Amino acid sequence: MKVLETTGLTREFGRLIAVDALTINIESGEVFGLLGPNGAGKSTAIKMLTTLLPPTAGKAYVAGFDITRQAACVRRLIGYVPQALSVDGSLSGYENLLLFAKLYDIPPRQRESRLQEALRLVGLTDVADKLVRQYSGGMIRRLEIAQSTLHRPRLLFLDEPTVGLDPLARQAVWEHIQQLRAVYGTTIFLSTHDMEEADRLCSRIAIMHLGKLVITDTPDRLKASIGKPDASLGDVFVHYAGDSLESGSSYGETSRGRRRARRLG
Amino acid sequence: MVKLQEEGGGHGDWDNSIPVARLSPLASFSGLVKKTLAIAEFEIRKLRHDFTELITRAAQPVLWFILFGEVLTRARAIPTGDHAYRDFLAPGILAQSVLFVAIFYGIAIIWERDLGITNKFLVSPTPRAALVLGKALSAGVRSLSQVLIVYALALLLGVKMNWQPLALLGVLAVVVVGAALFSTFSLIIACLVKTRERFMGIGQVLTMPLFFASNAIYPIELMPGWLRMIAVINPLTYEVDALRALMIRDWQSSFGIGIDFVVLIATTIFLVIIGARLYPRVVI
Numbered sequence: 001m002k003v004l005e006t007t008g009l010t011r012e013f014g015r016l017i018a019v020d021a022l023t024i025n026i027e028s029g030e031v032f033g034l035l036g037p038n039g040a041g042k043s044t045a046i047k048m049l050t051t052l053l054p055p056t057a058g059k060a061y062v063a064g065f066d067i068t069r070q071a072a073c074v075r076r077l078i079g080y081v082p083q084a085l086s087v088d089g090s091l092s093g094y095e096n097l098l099l100f101a102k103l104y105d106i107p108p109r110q111r112e113s114r115l116q117e118a119l120r121l122v123g124l125t126d127v128a129d130k131l132v133r134q135y136s137g138g139m140i141r142r143l144e145i146a147q148s149t150l151h152r153p154r155l156l157f158l159d160e161p162t163v164g165l166d167p168l169a170r171q172a173v174w175e176h177i178q179q180l181r182a183v184y185g186t187t188i189f190l191s192t193h194d195m196e197e198a199d200r201l202c203s204r205i206a207i208m209h210l211g212k213l214v215i216t217d218t219p220d221r222l223k224a225s226i227g228k229p230d231a232s233l234g235d236v237f238v239h240y241a242g243d244s245l246e247s248g249s250s251y252g253e254t255s256r257g258r259r260r261a262r263r264l265g
Numbered sequence: 266m267v268k269l270q271e272e273g274g275g276h277g278d279w280d281n282s283i284p285v286a287r288l289s290p291l292a293s294f295s296g297l298v299k300k301t302l303a304i305a306e307f308e309i310r311k312l313r314h315d316f317t318e319l320i321t322r323a324a325q326p327v328l329w330f331i332l333f334g335e336v337l338t339r340a341r342a343i344p345t346g347d348h349a350y351r352d353f354l355a356p357g358i359l360a361q362s363v364l365f366v367a368i369f370y371g372i373a374i375i376w377e378r379d380l381g382i383t384n385k386f387l388v389s390p391t392p393r394a395a396l397v398l399g400k401a402l403s404a405g406v407r408s409l410s411q412v413l414i415v416y417a418l419a420l421l422l423g424v425k426m427n428w429q430p431l432a433l434l435g436v437l438a439v440v441v442v443g444a445a446l447f448s449t450f451s452l453i454i455a456c457l458v459k460t461r462e463r464f465m466g467i468g469q470v471l472t473m474p475l476f477f478a479s480n481a482i483y484p485i486e487l488m489p490g491w492l493r494m495i496a497v498i499n500p501l502t503y504e505v506d507a508l509r510a511l512m513i514r515d516w517q518s519s520f521g522i523g524i525d526f527v528v529l530i531a532t533t534i535f536l537v538i539i540g541a542r543l544y545p546r547v548v549i
Contacts, residue, residue, distance in 0.1 A: 050388045051387075051388065052384060052387055052388065052549075053548075075388060080384070080385065084380055085380045099307045
């Protein structure tokens, strides 16, 4: 069954075409990776698919629901971990989860057990009552993942989930992502420019460049496609998006990215 | 509540229900109320974790009351009928301190947007109106501390207060609605200007006319005609009018407390509707 289906999805900002006729299909249970250099249009694509940004043209369906005309239904079916910090530092971990349990209409009788299960799954039970501003970057990311899967979404969007994390924290986040898929069969859509992450997690990878989808395939077939023996995913990335060294992030994006890295580090 | 339609085949105990597009008006309304209360509840919980904000807010009413109020009460420069100027001023200071706190509420909206919290709220199935109204309500509840401060000061300075329980409840209601109104106004500005720097500038520019073109510190009758026109369309005037009639013994309202409430509530609803339309754009 198709969980996500887009045809010709496009977003323009004035004269800039941030996402140019994106067409993708994602089957239930896949871990789909969207790769691309900074400014390739990954975040814009995710913002459209999560109903935050109306597309300029094209169509997209989540489990058969139109993202523009049936946005309210789509919102019940998806989970989203934004690139930026999305939990509230002035509330405890538990309170952050409880608020979203209420916003997602989880019935009061199930709330406590769901919250405890979510805390256990991400290993935050012992610190649940601490204020989130005392958490480390890795703990914050895990809490964010718990928060956006409380309602058991069909499709979980992760926008660069491990950016700025140290290797240990990154490993823990990867394990949780794999666990979500194994335990609940969650379909995962993740954007990243971490090749190791894409190779480890993704069953299929799409490479975006300057707003356009360049190629979509399994990691192994992508590596075989560039005709270089023992090619890594990094080689694949350079092959398909390599002429963009000078493109991409602006001063503003760079400063935001650095600030985020500092916060999470 | 949301009607759910079962769909076969799924994984583990993942939720296999699919939401049906249409909701009855009653279900939509009850959803709106529940979500509004949830948003407000957690905004207020934040206060429990950090009290300093409440204490620093007390400074402004104290300064206005003691410095400005006492000088003008002695000078008798402003005609306030049979009442001392400090009686006239007390409700004005309450309204002002609520306004000053509420009008900078938009900063929090921009801050949350910068962090990414707003994205998370907008992706959830929470009605946009509930997001805006929940914030407004929490601003209202937060302002209640100002009532305590102003009442304590008024008692200390010998203002002739009305202590009837119903009047006290009325004061609380006016303060909550007033704060909700101006915090939603602030949210709208935040959604339009989108950066903290621009917001700070505009916040300063708006506060002054809202405050001085109202009946907060002098009667409207003293104003030139053109300014009086502005004061009459300024919601703060109605807030102060209601507060004065409810807080001060033997004070007659100029417009009628009923009218004051209607104006305040209608303006708030109008602003919430606009705010709910603009709020999703803050992340674009």
